[in-house]
Amino acid sequence: MNDTAFPAEARALLGPRGFTQDAELMEPWLTDWRGRYSGKAIGLASPASTQEVAAFVKLCAAHGVPIVPQGGNSGMSGGATPDGQGRSVLLSLRRMNAIRSLDADGMQATCEAGVILQTLHEAADEAGLRFPLTLGGKGSATIGGLVSTNAGGTQVLRHGTMRAQVLGIEAVLADGEIFDALAPLKKDNRGFDLKQLLIGSEGTLGIVTAATLRLLPALGGRVVMWAGMNDVRDARRLLVRAQRQCAQVLEGFEVMPRHALEAVLAHSDGARAPLSQPHEWNALIEFAADAPGANQLMSMAEDLLSQALDAGEIADATIAASEGQADGFWALRDEIAPAERAIGPAMQHDISVPVDRMADFVAETLPLVEERFPGMRAVAFGHLGDGNVHYHVLAPKGAVRGEWEASEGKAVSRFVHDLVARWGGSISAEHGIGQMKVDELARLDDPARRSMMRAVKRALDPQGLLNPGKLLPDEQALAPEGANA
Amino acid sequence: MNDTAFPAEARALLGPRGFTQDAELMEPWLTDWRGRYSGKAIGLASPASTQEVAAFVKLCAAHGVPIVPQGGNSGMSGGATPDGQGRSVLLSLRRMNAIRSLDADGMQATCEAGVILQTLHEAADEAGLRFPLTLGGKGSATIGGLVSTNAGGTQVLRHGTMRAQVLGIEAVLADGEIFDALAPLKKDNRGFDLKQLLIGSEGTLGIVTAATLRLLPALGGRVVMWAGMNDVRDARRLLVRAQRQCAQVLEGFEVMPRHALEAVLAHSDGARAPLSQPHEWNALIEFAADAPGANQLMSMAEDLLSQALDAGEIADATIAASEGQADGFWALRDEIAPAERAIGPAMQHDISVPVDRMADFVAETLPLVEERFPGMRAVAFGHLGDGNVHYHVLAPKGAVRGEWEASEGKAVSRFVHDLVARWGGSISAEHGIGQMKVDELARLDDPARRSMMRAVKRALDPQGLLNPGKLLPDEQALAPEGANA
Numbered sequence: 001m002n003d004t005a006f007p008a009e010a011r012a013l014l015g016p017r018g019f020t021q022d023a024e025l026m027e028p029w030l031t032d033w034r035g036r037y038s039g040k041a042i043g044l045a046s047p048a049s050t051q052e053v054a055a056f057v058k059l060c061a062a063h064g065v066p067i068v069p070q071g072g073n074s075g076m077s078g079g080a081t082p083d084g085q086g087r088s089v090l091l092s093l094r095r096m097n098a099i100r101s102l103d104a105d106g107m108q109a110t111c112e113a114g115v116i117l118q119t120l121h122e123a124a125d126e127a128g129l130r131f132p133l134t135l136g137g138k139g140s141a142t143i144g145g146l147v148s149t150n151a152g153g154t155q156v157l158r159h160g161t162m163r164a165q166v167l168g169i170e171a172v173l174a175d176g177e178i179f180d181a182l183a184p185l186k187k188d189n190r191g192f193d194l195k196q197l198l199i200g201s202e203g204t205l206g207i208v209t210a211a212t213l214r215l216l217p218a219l220g221g222r223v224v225m226w227a228g229m230n231d232v233r234d235a236r237r238l239l240v241r242a243q244r245q246c247a248q249v250l251e252g253f254e255v256m257p258r259h260a261l262e263a264v265l266a267h268s269d270g271a272r273a274p275l276s277q278p279h280e281w282n283a284l285i286e287f288a289a290d291a292p293g294a295n296q297l298m299s300m301a302e303d304l305l306s307q308a309l310d311a312g313e314i315a316d317a318t319i320a321a322s323e324g325q326a327d328g329f330w331a332l333r334d335e336i337a338p339a340e341r342a343i344g345p346a347m348q349h350d351i352s353v354p355v356d357r358m359a360d361f362v363a364e365t366l367p368l369v370e371e372r373f374p375g376m377r378a379v380a381f382g383h384l385g386d387g388n389v390h391y392h393v394l395a396p397k398g399a400v401r402g403e404w405e406a407s408e409g410k411a412v413s414r415f416v417h418d419l420v421a422r423w424g425g426s427i428s429a430e431h432g433i434g435q436m437k438v439d440e441l442a443r444l445d446d447p448a449r450r451s452m453m454r455a456v457k458r459a460l461d462p463q464g465l466l467n468p469g470k471l472l473p474d475e476q477a478l479a480p481e482g483a484n485a
Numbered sequence: 486m487n488d489t490a491f492p493a494e495a496r497a498l499l500g501p502r503g504f505t506q507d508a509e510l511m512e513p514w515l516t517d518w519r520g521r522y523s524g525k526a527i528g529l530a531s532p533a534s535t536q537e538v539a540a541f542v543k544l545c546a547a548h549g550v551p552i553v554p555q556g557g558n559s560g561m562s563g564g565a566t567p568d569g570q571g572r573s574v575l576l577s578l579r580r581m582n583a584i585r586s587l588d589a590d591g592m593q594a595t596c597e598a599g600v601i602l603q604t605l606h607e608a609a610d611e612a613g614l615r616f617p618l619t620l621g622g623k624g625s626a627t628i629g630g631l632v633s634t635n636a637g638g639t640q641v642l643r644h645g646t647m648r649a650q651v652l653g654i655e656a657v658l659a660d661g662e663i664f665d666a667l668a669p670l671k672k673d674n675r676g677f678d679l680k681q682l683l684i685g686s687e688g689t690l691g692i693v694t695a696a697t698l699r700l701l702p703a704l705g706g707r708v709v710m711w712a713g714m715n716d717v718r719d720a721r722r723l724l725v726r727a728q729r730q731c732a733q734v735l736e737g738f739e740v741m742p743r744h745a746l747e748a749v750l751a752h753s754d755g756a757r758a759p760l761s762q763p764h765e766w767n768a769l770i771e772f773a774a775d776a777p778g779a780n781q782l783m784s785m786a787e788d789l790l791s792q793a794l795d796a797g798e799i800a801d802a803t804i805a806a807s808e809g810q811a812d813g814f815w816a817l818r819d820e821i822a823p824a825e826r827a828i829g830p831a832m833q834h835d836i837s838v839p840v841d842r843m844a845d846f847v848a849e850t851l852p853l854v855e856e857r858f859p860g861m862r863a864v865a866f867g868h869l870g871d872g873n874v875h876y877h878v879l880a881p882k883g884a885v886r887g888e889w890e891a892s893e894g895k896a897v898s899r900f901v902h903d904l905v906a907r908w909g910g911s912i913s914a915e916h917g918i919g920q921m922k923v924d925e926l927a928r929l930d931d932p933a934r935r936s937m938m939r940a941v942k943r944a945l946d947p948q949g950l951l952n953p954g955k956l957l958p959d960e961q962a963l964a965p966e967g968a969n970a
Contacts, residue, residue, distance in 0.1 A: 105725045106841035150674050161672060177933040187646060187837045187873045187914040189635050189685055190926060191956050194937050196681030200674055217729055240590045244702055248733050248775050290733050296781065352672045356591035388672045429672040441675060448662040452679050452945060459944035460937060471676050 006063045007043055010089070013055055017095075019045050029073055029090055030082065033140075037078035037435060040086035041068065046095045050170060050178060050209040053091070057207065058176030060089060066468045067091050069203040071113060071145025074137035076350070077434025079149065079202045079470050088468070093144045096209065099123055107215045108167055108184055113144025113208050120213070129215040132159035136334075144208045150200030152430035157385040158251050158288075159216075161430070162199065168212035169195045174205075174461040184212045197456070202432055203467040205460045222251065222288040223297040224326035225305060227317040228279030232257075232384075235283045236359035237313045238304075239385055242285065246300050251288035253385035257281055260336045260381045267339035274329060275316045283314075283384070284333050286326075336381055337390070345395040345402075347409045349416050353425035355387035362389060365419045369393055373412060388429040391416060417444060433471045442473065491548045492528055495574070498540055502580075504530050514558055514575055515567065518625075522563035522920060525571035526553065531580045535655060535663060535694040538576070542692065543661030545574060551953045552576050554688040556598065556630030559622035561835070562919025564634065564687045564955050573953070578629045581694065584608055592700045593652055593669055598629025598693050605698070614700040617644035621819075629693045635685030637915035642870040643736050643773075644701075646915070647684065653697035654680045659690075659946040669697045682941070687917055688952040690945045707736065707773040708782040709811035710790060712802035713764030717742075717869075720768045721844035722798045723789075724870055727770065731785050736773035738870035742766055745821045745866045752824035759814055760801045768799075768869070769818050771811075821866055822875070830880040830887075832894045834901050838910035840872035847874060850904045854878055858897055873914040876901060902929060918956045927958065 010019040020026065021043040031038040042065065047053045060067050066088040070080040082088040093113035099120065102109040104127040111120060117131075117138040124131045135141065135153040145151075147169065151162045159165070167184030181195050198206050229235055235255045242250050258280050265271050275282075285304075287297045298319070305317040320326035340346055353361045362380045369378040375396030380389040393412045395404045417427045421444045433441050442450075457464075457472055495504040505511065506528040516523040527550065532538045545552050551573040555565040567573040578598035584605065587594040589612040596605060602616075602623040609616045620626065620638040630636075632654065636647045644650070652669030666680050683691050714720055720740045727735050743765050750756050760767075772782045783804070790802040805811035825831055838846045847865045854863040860881030865874040878897045880889045902912045906929045918926050927935075942949075942957055 103841055106839075107728060108841075150678075152672055152674075156672060163678070173933060173937065177936070179933045179937065180931065181934070183909040184839050185837050185911050185914075186840055186871045187637055187641060187868075188911040189637075189913045189915055189917045190911050190930070191918060192686050192690070192938050192941055193635075193648070193681055193684070194934065194941075196678055197941075199678070201677050205677070217732055243592060245775075247702055290730075352670050354591075354669050355671055356588055356593075383672075386671045424668040426670050426673040426675050428674045429670075430674055432674045433676060445675070446665065448658060448664045449666070449679060451662070452658065452664065453677050455944040456677055456679075456682075456941060459940040 006059070006065055009059055010043060010045060010056065013059060014045060014047055014052060018047055018052065019043055026090065029070060029092065032078050032081045033074050034076075037081040039082035039084055041082045041088055041090040042086065044090045044092060046092045048095050050096070050172065053172045053207060053209050054176050054178050056091070057172050057174070060465060061174065061176060061463060064463065064465070065089050066465045067207070068467055069093065069144070069148070069207045071142030071148070072116065072137065072140035074140045075145065075149060075434060076431035077428070077436040079432055079434030079467070080145070081435070083469050091207065093142060093207075093209070100210065102127055104129060107217070108212055109215060110168070110182060110210060110212045111143045112210045113142060115143045117141045117143065117146060124215050125218070127215070128218050130218050131165070131213065132216050133162060133165055143211055143213070147199055147208045147211050148201065148203050149432045152386070152388070154252050154254065154383065156383065157253055163196070165213050166195065166199055166211050167214050169198055169208060170210040171198050171206035171208045174463065174466050179206060182210060182212050200432070202434065202471050204457060204471050205466065207466070217290045219288050220290050221297060222286055222326065223301045224320040224329050225285040225301055225317060226274035226320070226329050227283045227285065227305065227308070227314040228275045228277070228281070229283065229314045230280050232281050232362045233359045234313045235281050235384055238283055238308050241308055241313070242304055245304060246287060249287040249289050249297060249300065250385070252284070252286040254284040254333050254382055255281060255384040255389075256284070256333060256336060256381040257379055259377065260340070260379050261332065263339040263343060264332050264335040267342050268331075268335050271332060271335065272328070274318050274332070277316060279315055284329055340379070340392060340394065343394060344397070345399055345404050345409070347393045347405065347412045347416070349391040349413065349427070350429050350431045351391050351416070351420045351425055351427060352386070352388040352429035353420065353423045355385070357423060358384055358387045358389065361423050361425070368419065369412070369415065372415060373408070376412070413440070435470055438469070438471065438473065491544070491550055494544055495528060495530060495541065498544060499530060499532055499537060503532055503537065504528055511575065514555060514577065517563050517566045518559050519561075522566040524567035524569050526567045526573050526575040527571065529575045529577060531577045533580050535581070535657065538657045538692060538694050539661050539663050541576070542657050542659070545950060546659065546661060546948065549948065549950070550574050551950045552692070553952055554578065554629070554633070554692045556627030556633070557601065557622065557625035559625045560630065560634060560919060561916035562913070562921040564917055564919030564952070565630070566920070568954050576692065578627060578692075578694070585695065587612055589614060592702070593697055594700060595653070595667060595695060595697045596628045597695045598627060600628045602626045602628065602631060609700050610703070612700070613703050615703050616650070616698065617701050618647060618650055628696055628698070632684055632693045632696050633686065633688050634917045637871070637873070639737050639739065639868065641868065642738055648681070650698050651680065651684055651696050652699050654683055654693060655695040656683050656691035656693045659948065659951050664691060667695060667697050685917070687919065687956050689942060689956050690951065692951070702775045704773050705775050706782060707771055707811065708786045709805040709814050710770040710786055710802060711759035711805075711814050712768045712770065712790065712793070712799040713760045713762070714766050714768065714799045715764065717766050717847045718844045719798045720766050720869055723768055723793050726793055726798070727789055730789060731772060734772040734774050734782060734785065735870070737769070737771040739769040739818050739867055740766060740869040740874075741769070741818060741821060741866040742864055744862065745825070745864050746817065748824040748828060749817050749820040752827050753816075753820050756817060756820065757813070759803050759817070762801065764800055769814055825864070825877060825879065828879060829882070830884055830889050830894070832878045832890065832897045832901070834876040834898065834912070835914050835916045836876050836901070836905045836910055836912060837871070837873040837914035838905065838908045840870070842908060843869055843872045843874065846908050846910070853904065854897070854900065857900060858893070861897070898925070920955055923954070923956065923958065
């Protein structure tokens with residue numbers, strides 16, 4: 001490997017807009033958006049086409065230069081931030097930001113990796129359609145990043161994660177070959193579904209350069225409800241009832257405990273509680289329908305809530321009377337994280353267990369955490385319908401931000417992750433592993449699963465150049481085992 | 486390897502019910518149900534539990550004995566039939582036929598691999614639920630086989646293939662380790678989705694021993710329609726209209742040409758044409774709804790058809806007035822294959838192209854086939870909504886069954902497959918590759934895709950013992966390349 005030859009060749013290949021070593025230009029992309037991870041890189045490559053990505057990866061393979069792919073740099077786990085060694089090159093997909101096609105009849109769009117989620121939403125909207133996945137970072141998150149991390153959001157209950165939206169994929173593999181499976185074949189049984197392997201692999205098996213995504217008809221209408229109950233298991237009963245009666249229109253089902261709602265009401269000016277009395281638990285439910293079904297939503301909502309009231313599952317409930325009120329209900333949900341941050345430091349855990357066990361998990365484990373760590377408060381809220389909650393543990397009063405997370409916070413996370421593992425769950429429901437959870441995954445992962453993952457990684461990236469140090473321990477650790485194989 | 490030691494050890498491990506070399510007991514399972522493929526095997530293993538499968542696979546790995554997994558032996562591509570060498574052992578999953586659990590609230594069931602599809606349908610029905618995948622062989626097809634081949638059927642349009650039904654999976658890997666991902670996590674981003682890799686891999690990467698499957702609320706009602714049109718592209722327009730207006734209830738959309746309908750009417754006693762006049766193309770459409778939406782289906786159906794009539798897309802249409810008539814419409818569709826068989830030999834192709842291109846593909850390529858092979862008739866029918874049709878080419882009059890398929894029929898298939906490849910499609914939409922299409926896949930597959938598949942196969946089954954000769958060329962061919970890696 002010749003350290004001076006590589007940048008020169010990269011610049012010759014990609015041109016001045018396509019490759020830079022300018023520290024000022026690189027700086028914003030070497031730290032993740034939350035400022036938790038920082039790294040160094042040889043340079044920043046910004047190819048303009050799939051062919052340029054392929055040629056650049058070939059160059060990196062020839063020089064043995066590791067590649068860290070990056071989209072909107074809005075991930076939660078440091079998956080797009082290089083390590084501190086400075087041996088890697090940062091590969092930004094942001095210049096590849098064309099919507100190559102949008103077929104309104106076929107209800108699908110082919111987007112390059114750098115297309116921003118919000119841009120796709122707007123394009124779908126103009127065609128009288130919608131893309132059924134959204135999340136907080138939609139103004140910066142890119143399609144390539146969303147595919148590579150199998151992003152979630154609040155519509156997973158009905159529409160699934162990013163995986164369910166991907167009809168076709170194009171990627172550049174570790175040897176620089178282009179894997180072209182963009183054609184959206186609804187049925188294709190020609191062997192292993194390699195597309196599925198690339199989705200959610202965090203850039204460790206290939207670099208997603210484009211995806212064909214499904215679109216849905218624009219919403220005909222929605223009804224948003226708020227219900228209060230004493231026990232999270234009652235929220236689960238309401239969820240089951242809704243899924244049995246209204247599966248076709250159940251767009252969202254979120255829960256939040258009294259403490260989280262009170263934090264939001266204290267933190268946000270003008271926020272109002274939907275119900276007159278406080279309840280230990282609250283459920284936020286959205287029904288949504290395509291145009292012809294919209295007029296039925298209100299009666300379905302009224303039936304659901306009155307039956308749940310009669311059954312004693314909920315203590316009180318209200319239906320948003322206007323779009324403004326509906327937005328207000330959702331704002332309460334979205335304000336929980338900022339409201340808690342205002343209170344003090346917290347360890348946040350993005351976890352899932354089987355959907356049918358989540359209510360029990362929450363009811364049984366929150367007290368265990370508070371008992372084990374006196375002075376802390378454990379709060380769980382979010383996507384009950386997906387078996388996925390944000391499981392936050394708030395520091396004791398007076399804890400120093402920065403210090404507490406690095407010391408006692410680590411023990412808290414290990415305790416929570418152990419509980420999750422015991423309940424057959426996942427320590428990363430939507431945010432991926434990145435570099436943040438590499439150690440915890442190594443500690444808790446099933447050996448058979450892990451050995452399969454490592455075998456697949458070695459098979460598809462034998463040099464270990466794709467996003468090293470993310471998801472799996474890096475190639476350094478793999479090399480001896482690989483050599484014996 | 487000691488040929489006499491292996492059977493003795495297998496018998497000691499699995500007991501007399503679990504392992505046999507009795508020719509009479511083995512005979513029904515050594516030929517596929519259509520009688521196209523026959524093979525030989527050392528013995529027939531029928532383990533009773535996942536632990537027995539794991540121990541048996543370890544034994545096979547130690548002795549270097551290849552394993553051919555088999556479920557209901559109802560596949561279409563010879564994927565569960567061993568080759569003629571007699572070196573392999575047949576591994577039947579039929580004894581593992583327990584539904585381990587059925588959670589009506591959670592709407593999911595965990596089935597062992599040997600559970601027959603019909604049995605699952607009945608169990609779901611008893612719980613007031615349904616399993617949204619069915620096919621002709623439901624009385625013999627097993628869950629393990631359906632998962633391993635990613636089976637399709639007539640409900641894929643709305644509910645997806647088997648892949649979309651699988652919430653969790655348990656499999657025994659090539660080294661005998663158990664991969665336990667049965668817990669149905671709706672969100673799980675801990676790296677590669679290995680479950681997806683096993684689904685549809687035809688037993689070449691692991692042996693599926695159980696799966697957790699999603700169930701849906703029982704049907705509240707259905708409406709079945711029949712429409713006639715002059716051009717298959719008009720059928721496509723009707724499909725687009727239905728997907729825009731009624732995506733939530735569109736359960737099936739099948740097309741069939743005049744020739745196929747006439748063959749059915751001539752072949753089946755009592756079959757009646759739904760419309761008074763013949764049309765060049767016919768569409769069979771089903772709307773289905775959960776209970777609360779059922780009363781709306783009829784008006785949605787009337788709206789759809791009257792708008793399509795006004796737009797000149799369809800020439801005539803009728804809505805089934807009773808369940809009996811609805812069944813009758815579907816029977817016409819289901820009788821096409823037997824009716825054509827009565828006419829004479831045919832080459833059948835299970836192909837897909839992108840959904841939005843299928844109508845053009847059919848319109849443009851059927852004449853090309855008939856032009857290239859004078860005297861033959863090309864007929865396409867089936868799942869237009871999935872971009873998947875059965876593309877049959879009927880032999881010229883007087884062709885001799887058996888001879889024609891082996892000679893001219895092969896050239897016909899190559900011609901059809903070339904067309905499919907040119908249109909960006911798949912030569913196996915639902916039936917898999919098995920041994921039937923190994924050569925055609927090798928001829929037409931994309932090199933990058935193929936090299937990924939081979940790398941993954943080598944990584945997860947380095948000895949090449951899992952279902953050799955299926956899907957990919959067998960390990961004999963792989964060995965030199967593997968040795969160089």
